[in-house]
Amino acid sequence: MRPFTYERPKNVPAALALASKFAAKDDPPTEADAQFIAGGTNLADYMKLGVARPERLLDLNGLSEASLRQIKITDKSIRFGALVRMGEAADREEIRSGCPVIAQSLQLAASGQLRNMASLGGNVLQRTRCEYFRETSWPCNKRKPGSGCSAMNGFNRQHAVLGTSDACIATYHGDFAQALIALDATVEIEGRRGRRTLAFAKLHQLPGKTPNIETNLAADEIITAIEVPLGPWSSRSRYLKIRDRESYAFALASAAVALDMDGDTVREARIALGGVATVPWRAGAAEDVLKGKVLDEATANRAAEAAFADARPLAFNGFKIELGKSTLTRALLETRDMKS
Amino acid sequence: MNQAAPTPKDNQGDPVVRIDGRLKVTGQASYPADIATANVAYGVLATSTIARGKVSKLNIEDAKAVTGVLDIVTYGDMDNIGKPKFGNTSASSIAPLHDRTIFHDGQIVALVVAETFEAAEEAAMLIHADYEDEQPSAGFESKGTKTEAAAGKNPMLKEDPKAGDFDAAWANAAVKIDEKYSTPTQHHNPIELFSTTAIWQGDQLTIHEPSQNVTGWKVELARQLKLDPANVRIISPYIGGAFGSKGPMTARTAIVAVAARRIGRPVRCVVSRMQAFGTQTYRAETRHRIRMGAGKDGRITAFGHEGWEVTSRPDPYVVGGTSATARMYDYGSVLTHVSIVHADRNTPGYMRSPPETPYVYALENAMDEMAAALGMDPVEFRRINEPAKEVIGGKPFSSRSLIKCYDEAADAFGWSKRDAKVGSMREGDWLIGMGCATAIYPTAVAPCAARVRLTSDGDVRVQCGSHEIGTGVRTIAGQMAAELLGIAMEKVSVEMGDSALPPAPVSGGSISTASVCSAVMQACETVRQKLFAGAVGKDGPLSGSGNAKLDMADGKVGAETGKSAKLADVFKAMQVGAIEEYAEFAPKGSSPEALKKLYAGQPEFHGGEGDEDSVKYAFGAEFVEVRINSYTREVRVPRIVGAFAAGRIMNTRTARSQLMGGMIWGIGQALHEATEIDQRHARYVNRDLQDYIVPVNADIKQVDVILVPEVDREVNPAGVKGLGELGNVGTAAAVASAVYHATGKRIRDLPIRIENLLA
Incomplete structure (x- = not known):
């Protein structure tokens, strides 16, 4: 080091x-x-x-502002201070019952030890686990702009099929971010030039030609809080994570789903997909398919098709398209069947 | 799951608790890199980033400039040192610092030594090589590999076993299958990282390094460093995960020793998990073609097994598991052939049941396929093909309880409740599948020496240069002495893992319990005879009981007449404070040089298929249930049952642990574990425990181990068949057959992952 x-x-x-x-x-x-x-x-x-x-x-752990370490829950929203630990947020009963997709996305991530260390503000900024990014002897456009992408024609089983570019296919592996983007969360940011609030959906940047630039944050800005609005969809929500083993593994595919239902009919669906995209990924096209429809296996399948319409497979990750679709279908049906 | 240790049945020893269990779970056991060493300097390796070519220039100036750097050992600095030799004690003939040729990814190019670990690590990262690089061959799928017949190239496979007229039988078989199977590269990832600490005192060298072969390493390291073996000592009291990975010595040990000599200080080098992938050994990927022909009655008339294994460019490493598969069932004819494929890879090495894990996986998968082709229950199919003798040499089995294992495991598992129809069992969205497979492992034994000391206070000390690699051998050696000397386990201490102790063979091939216990028995027997003579002698407390049968129990020497004498009184009569006996055990069939070879670190192995009178194997049967989500196709294993027969079970607790661990590893081999290789560059890419997937606690549910009673007086004096490697043989095939039963998909290439099961 x-x-x-x-x-x-x-x-x-x-x-x-x-x-x-x-x-x-x-x-x-x-x-x-x-x-x-x-x-x-x-x-x-x-x-x-x-x-x-x-x-x-x-080191931000010595910051004195108490709000950084607080979770504030009202009827309208949950506000997480950025230094709240993953484990603490995952364990809050009001969140587990009131907005399960958030608690589950945290609970299913990493290990107990890591969840006790990792802050929520840091969690959403976690960097990719791409094997070629992690090992400095490989060319990597994210680590060394312009050097090339070793994963593109290499071993790319864990890599993204959505939101990729010719420069980078590295997956955004986070789980919590999928719940946040699905639920229209916002982030509060403080910097030398003042305070701003940003839609969570705007925090991350697609790799494009500059995969080394991952977010809209400046080097002198700090995320201070994350706010999640609550609504009729919050309690009927779920995070389904499919992976190679039952714990301590990143998603091969995951789905964050929240449904506002009128009987069997979807009033509004909120969907995000993990493990398959380069950034936290809202599946707007899938939401549109479901709106106003009776949610059965056929409509769920149509939504899943729409979600992956633009997916781009490579040598080893093509299965993620099919797995991503199945994951979303299963998540939609399981969320539908939840007691709201 | 948390179950009490199994109650011993016939010919099974008590579940004595591990003699070092408390030390280990409380962190008090000191592993080799934990040993406090004064004035130690830290070594960190720098390794190659190409797999084939030459180092034209090594740039070390930036590294040298890092504050605290003491030395950099690299090309030229090992010129006066003997090169490693490929064999059982050395992992590879590749001598990384003798030669600028790069044979594989992650090959050592330098060792940086510094005042602190951090400085050494920083400097090692600043070393970079200029290469003349060439296109490497990664493995089976690459151009430029060299394939050759394996038989005769390596003592592991002297010849390809065959029997009868395979071609004719195959041509005439009523039912045939002809399929290909494969197993992936797997790397040892022991929780205890690999490490070497080298300490010189004059020309005496002490090495602290986790080792399964302290005597072999002592001799080999002395040869490399041109020292008298008496001046080299290898110490390895505790080992945190071995499974073959710490069996052969690697090139690093001598490099660290040279560094310590150069700077005149002890040097400790702990290898990072990532660097271990290239600097240690691994289980090579294998491919198999199996041709099996059977009559409509289910009798196998033709068995053909071809295997291919990857190895390095220079070394003919091979496991050749056809030795076991060719003797498994009552085949009408057998034809086998094993090839090795040389690629630009580091030399593979032993990993738990090296030959059997991949080869039996292929055989047992084929057995399930043939049972399905015959429309026969897979257990029944095996029963029909149970042999009276093995078909290659026509020798009897010293004992074989396979069918008993199948019956007991099937009963415990509830096999009769399985609906044989593929895809017929389901609970909600979860498809249920059940499968089974055979486990087999050769029973071998080797010469071994041991020293046992009994004092008048009843304290027992057992000394043996074997290795506690987690098997429980330290406990069992103590248990053997406690039983024979009639002493409570609390009074027994056992010293192992030091080349200064009486030599034991390498702790591999599941030979340790049989070899060590036989030597300890022999030493204890001499102690007993001396005590008995003292007890019944003229001044002895049992004087006059000369014709009585004597035994030792509860700290006393007792006669069948009921008379007994306290140990202290016997010792007093003998006018000694302690009796210490050294014993050398050599198994039946040993050559006259057997003990000399043991001391030279090249022990003879006896047993398996090599003996004249009979073939010797332990057997087991494993049953697995899988559940597969009908949408997302992840495979879960809610339960696994294994029944095993392995002669005398010394300790039902440690035996159960070993078999359970084996089955859990087998589940990992079936569903999780694989080293991924960048095929373009022949480089390993998933070099950490995040991406190298092994099962975690949440993946393992109910695991049941049944110890089937078995008596075998032929295998060795202790009557023990080793079972350390038995548990993970067959497991992956049982999982694959369960996956087939659930889905109708026959997955022949391991591991079975979600992508193989999507529609």
Whole structure:
């Protein structure tokens, strides 16, 4: 591991001041000299591998603002402070019963030890597990822009079929983000230039020609909170995660589904897909198929077809299209059958 | 699941708790890299990023400049050291720092030594090589590989077994199957990382390294370093996961020793999990073609088994599991052939049941296919083909309880409730499948030495240079001594894992319990005879009982007359404080040089199919239930039952643990485990425990082990058949047959993953 400087700012303004002092304004946060660390479950790993190379770590765990560590639940929304740990959020009974898709997306991720360390703000920013990104001897456009993509014609079983580009096919592996994007969550961001609120759907960027730029955050911005609006769909919601083993594995395909039903008919569906796309992935076309329809296996299948209409398979990941469709069909039917 | 240890049945020993269990679970057991070492420096390897070519220049200036770097051992620095030799003690003939040729991905190009681990790691990452690289061949599917017949190239396979006229029988068979099967590359990922700590005192070298073969390594390392073996000591008291991975010594050990000598300080090198993929051994991928012909009555008339195995360019590593598959059933004729395929890969090595796991997988999958083709129950099909003698050499089995295992396991599993029709069993959205397969493992034994000491206080010390690799052999060796000397287990201590102790064979091939216990028995017998003589002697406390049958129990020497004497009184009469006996056990059929070879680290193995009088195997039968989601097709294993017969069971607790662990690994081999290789570059890509998938707790539900009583007096004096490797043989085939039963899909290539089962 390379040597680095470690600092532990006392509050958000102090953290931002350090960030703007040491991080070049235009660098993507993942390439900046100064980078924030919270749980460290992702960044520390990548620093050891030489993938992340910050000169200076700004540890957010000492920030004094109490709201960063609070979960506030009202009739209208759930607001998560960004330093809330995954495990704490997953264990909250009101969330488990009131909005199961959130609790399940957290519960099914990582391991108990990791969930106790990882912050929610950091979780949504987790970087891909692409094998070629993780090992610095391979060319990788995300790690070293312009060097090429080793996965494109390599072993790409875990790679994305949606939202890919000619430069990058790395999967966004997070689970929690799928629940957030499905439920129209927003993120609160603080930076030296002020505070802003962003639709969660706008936080991540498609790889396009610049897969090294993963989010709309600047290097001197911090996510301070995530807010999820609640509605009639919240309690009839589910996260279905399909993977090679029953625990401690990323999704081969997953679906976050929330349904607002009128009897057998779908008033409104919210759907996101994990394990198959380069960014958190809202399946709007599938939602449109379901709207106003009786939800049975045939309509679920049509929605699943629509969700993967633009999917682009490669040598080893073609099965994800079929698996993704089955996963969505199963998730829709199981969510329909939930007691709301 | 949490079950009590099984109650011993006939010819089974008590479930004595592990002598080192508390130390291990409380973290007090010190593994080789945990040993506190004064003034130690840290070594980190730098490895190649290509699989074939030459290092034209190694750039080490940046690494040298890192604060704290003490030395970099690289090309030229090993020139006066002997090269490793491919064989049982050395993993490979590849001598990475003797030669700039790159034979495989992740080959050692340098060892950086620094004051701290962090500095060494940072510097190692700054080393980069300029290569003259060539297009490598990754394996079976690559151009540029070289294929040759395996038989005779390696002692593992002297010749291809055959019997009868296969061609004629195959031509005339009423029912035939002709199918191909494959198993993937699998890498050892023991939780205890590989490590070497080298300490010099003058010209005496001590190595702390997890090892399954301390005596073999001592001799081989001395040869490489041109030392007297008496000046080399290998210490490995605890091993956190071995399974063959710590059997052969790798090139690293000598490199670390050289580094320590150069800087005049101890050096410790702990290899990262990623680097272990290229610097240690692995289970090579295999391919199989099986041709099986049978009559309508279900009798197998023709069995043809061809195998292909990947190995490195220079070394003819082969496992050749046709030795077992050709002797499994009552075939009318047998034809086998094994080939090795040389590619640009590191040399493979032993992994739990090296030959049987892949070869029996293919055979048992074929057996299930043939049973289906015959419309016959798979258990019945095996019963019909149960042999009286093995068909290759016509020798009897020393004992064979396979059908008893099938009957007991089938009963416990509820096989009779299985609806044989494919796809007929279902619960909601979950398809249910049930399958079974045979487990087999050769029973071997090797020469072994041991020393046993009994004091007048009743303390027993057993010393034997075997290795506690998690099998329970330390406990069992103590248990054997406790039983024979009539001493409570709490008074027994056992020393193992040190080349300074009386030598034991490599802990591989499931030979340890039989070999070690036979030696311990022999030493204990001498102790007993000396004590008995003292007890009944002129001044002895049992003087006058000279003709009585004597035994030892409860800390006393007792005569059949009921008279007994405390140990202390016997010792007092003998005017000694302790009796210490050294014994050398050599199994039946040993050559006159057997003990010499043991001391030289090249022990003879006896048993299996090699003996004159009979063939010796342990058997088992495994039954598996799978559940497969009808939409998303993930496979789950709610329960597995295995029944095994392995002669005398020394300890039902440790035996059950081994078999259970084997079956769990078998589930992983069926559904999870595979090393992925970038075919273009012949490089391993999933080099960590996130992407190298093994089962986690949530994947393993009910696992039942049945220990079927069996007596076999031919195998060895202890009557023990090793069972450390038996449990994971056949499991993957049982899972595959259950998957077929649930879905109608016959998956012949492991692992069985979701993509194989989608519509």
